[in-house]
Amino acid sequence: MMQRMSRTTFAAAAALMLGFGPAVAGPAEDELVVNDEITITTVAPAAAHLEGHLDTVYSGWLFRTEDSRAMQKDDFENPMFIYVERGLEAWDMADGSEGKSCADCHGSIEEGMKGVRAKMPKVNAGGALWSMEDYINSCRTERMGAEAWKWNSGEMKDMTSAISLQSRGMPVDVAIDGPAAEFWQRGKDMYYTRYGQLELSCANCHEDNYGNNIRADHLSQGQTNGFPLYRLKDGAAVSIHQRFVGCVRDSRAETFAAGSQEFRELELYVASRGLGLQIEGVAVRP
Amino acid sequence: MKRQAILATAFAFAATAAFAEIAPTAVTFAEDGSIAESLTGVPGNAEEGAKVASTRPLGNCVACHVVSALTADFQGDIGPELNGAADRWTEAQLRGIVVDAKHTFEGTMMPGMYKTGPFIRPGDAYTGKAAPAELPPILTAQQVEDVVAFLLTLKE
Numbered sequence: 353m354m355q356r357m358s359r360t361t362f363a364a365a366a367a368l369m370l371g372f373g374p375a376v377a378g379p380a381e382d383e384l385v386v387n388d389e390i391t392i393t394t395v396a397p398a399a400a401h402l403e404g405h406l407d408t409v410y411s412g413w414l415f416r417t418e419d420s421r422a423m424q425k426d427d428f429e430n431p432m433f434i435y436v437e438r439g440l441e442a443w444d445m446a447d448g449s450e451g452k453s454c455a456d457c458h459g460s461i462e463e464g465m466k467g468v469r470a471k472m473p474k475v476n477a478g479g480a481l482w483s484m485e486d487y488i489n490s491c492r493t494e495r496m497g498a499e500a501w502k503w504n505s506g507e508m509k510d511m512t513s514a515i516s517l518q519s520r521g522m523p524v525d526v527a528i529d530g531p532a533a534e535f536w537q538r539g540k541d542m543y544y545t546r547y548g549q550l551e552l553s554c555a556n557c558h559e560d561n562y563g564n565n566i567r568a569d570h571l572s573q574g575q576t577n578g579f580p581l582y583r584l585k586d587g588a589a590v591s592i593h594q595r596f597v598g599c600v601r602d603s604r605a606e607t608f609a610a611g612s613q614e615f616r617e618l619e620l621y622v623a624s625r626g627l628g629l630q631i632e633g634v635a636v637r638p
Numbered sequence: 639m640k641r642q643a644i645l646a647t648a649f650a651f652a653a654t655a656a657f658a659e660i661a662p663t664a665v666t667f668a669e670d671g672s673i674a675e676s677l678t679g680v681p682g683n684a685e686e687g688a689k690v691a692s693t694r695p696l697g698n699c700v701a702c703h704v705v706s707a708l709t710a711d712f713q714g715d716i717g718p719e720l721n722g723a724a725d726r727w728t729e730a731q732l733r734g735i736v737v738d739a740k741h742t743f744e745g746t747m748m749p750g751m752y753k754t755g756p757f758i759r760p761g762d763a764y765t766g767k768a769a770p771a772e773l774p775p776i777l778t779a780q781q782v783e784d785v786v787a788f789l790l791t792l793k794e
Contacts, residue, residue, distance in 0.1 A: 377715075545758060546758065547757075547758050547759050548757060548758070548759060548760055548761050549749070549753075549757055549760050549761065549769070549773065549776065550749040551740075551749055551750070551757065551758075552747065552749070556747045560747065561716055561747070564714070564715050564716050565712070565714045565715050565716075566701055566702060566714045566716055567694075567698070567700065567701040567712050567713075567714050568711075568712035597766060600759075600766070601761065601764060601765070601766035602764065603761075604760070604761045604763060604764060604776075605757075605758075605759045605760065605761045605766075606759040606760065606761045606762075606766065606767060606768040606769065607761070607766040
């Protein structure tokens with residue numbers, strides 16, 4: 353397609369299709385109603401802790417083109433449901449030396465996992481900050497006698513997708529005080545640290561410049577309420593930490609590993625910037 | 639124009655006199671963030687500079703700036719448009735901005751193009767891996783001069 357069109361025609365067509373270009377600024381005016389029945393809040397007043405930084409928070413969905421927004425309005429169009437389906441199957445499947453499935457301990461996923469995604473990441477009984485992936489792996493290794501799944505493996509994304517869906521439409525509900533406070537503070541420090549040879553912080557792109565274009569990318573606020581989400585460009589589901597890796601790498605920086613303590617802390621802080629928004633699990637992005 | 643021609647000859651002269659390239663760590667900025675002296679002594683090539691400004695792993699200035707003289711697609715709007723930059727800034731100021739704009743605009747988002755540190759967790763280009771001990775600047779000294787020469791053509 354690219355070769356057959358002249359470069360300018362292509363650019364103009366692409367600009368029309370994707371809504372790029374300096375003419376586009378800020379979030380779209382659109383309402384997210386999934387399957388014509390679930391209304392999800394995508395704009396909200398910012399949480400008190402963001403005073404002086406942001407007045408209003410917006411879901412990343414509002415910064416995407418009409419086409420990708422439409423895919424998220426209909427579960428039949430949303431490629432994430434392939435992951436969800438597999439995750440639902442795995443939920444009921446016994447695995448490991450104990451011969452148990454998730455359902456054996458948690459009952460139906462609809463009841464057992466309702467609201468779980470909205471609270472992640474959170475401090476566990478032992479005082480460590482855990483992401484959903486950590487909880488899943490702890491069940492697998494400690495209770496099922498099964499092997500841990502790799503952070504960004506297909507099996508892990510299937511399961512986090514199926515679990516996230518059970519919180520769809522629920523408000524982001526992460527705790528940032530009490531035992532979470534120190535993790536949250538470190539995550540906040542990271543958010544404003546200018547990493548890499550390009551010396552860019554998360555805030556440079558997602559606080560100071562959301563709504564603006566960095567080359568072909570229309571910057572959003574970098575919210576995490578839609579994860580795990582499908583990236584059409586990768587043709588695959590993407591985890592929160594995987595997205596963080598990409599953004600840090602794009603600053604010509606040495607990234608942190610998916611699943612690292614640093615990224616769990618950053619995940620908590622970024623999640624708290626989305627307080628007021630609702631869980632979209634599972635979103636679609638270009 | 640005339641002054642530039644004279645300058646260019648002067649630089650060409652300096653070049654023949656075995657001008658030593660100024661290393662990133664040896665660059666000196668004036669109070670206003672400008673750099674009077676050429677980094678190489680070799681006059682910049684505006685055409686090459688235009689390429690550097692449009693090319694992704696190089697200057698990629700169009701990621702953040704609209705430059706109407708360039709055909710690069712998807713020009714960004716993070717920074718101001720560069721149209722007419724030569725009417726607003728001197729050659730020395732433009733050199734300072736390209737080398738490390740933080741001396742001109744405190745805390746700016748614009749990356750230093752001829753800078754080797756100190757950085758927090760510098761990476762090896764866009765691999766996500768740690769940078770080599772001898773991290774090269776994003777642009778070579780001559781590429782900086784080429785970009786400056788290109789910017790000097792942006793008049794309104």
